[in-house]
Amino acid sequence: MTAxxxxxxxxxxxxxxxxxxxxxxxxxxxxxxxxxxEIAPSQRDETPExxxxxxxxxxxxxxxxxxxxxxxxxxxxYLRPGDPCLMKFDVQNR
Numbered sequence: 001m002t003a004x005x006x007x008x009x010x011x012x013x014x015x016x017x018x019x020x021x022x023x024x025x026x027x028x029x030x031x032x033x034x035x036x037x038e039i040a041p042s043q044r045d046e047t048p049e050x051x052x053x054x055x056x057x058x059x060x061x062x063x064x065x066x067x068x069x070x071x072x073x074x075x076x077x078y079l080r081p082g083d084p085c086l087m088k089f090d091v092q093n094r
Contacts, residue, residue: 007027009051010053010055012054012055023055049071051071056077
């Protein structure tokens with residue numbers, strides 16, 4: 001997979017160093033991985049905008065309604081199993 005095909009993955013929830021290491025190990029060089037809790041608040045708006053894959057534990061708490069328009073490139077959003085998503089998505093422009 002070339003750098004141009006690298007999928008940008010964003011983890012929206014806080015986790016300890018051990019799971020972070022595992023998250024980073026699994027995709028290897030096939031995907032870039034960003035944890036929102038590791039980036040500066042000034043870059044928070046830009047990060048979801050570049051995400052192709054979003055891993056969320058509690059979507060409504062981690063991504064505000066103001067952030068959802070920034071998810072234009074997201075093609076896969078993983079939500080915690082069994083947890084209903086209370087977020088309304090605007091899919092008109094997808």
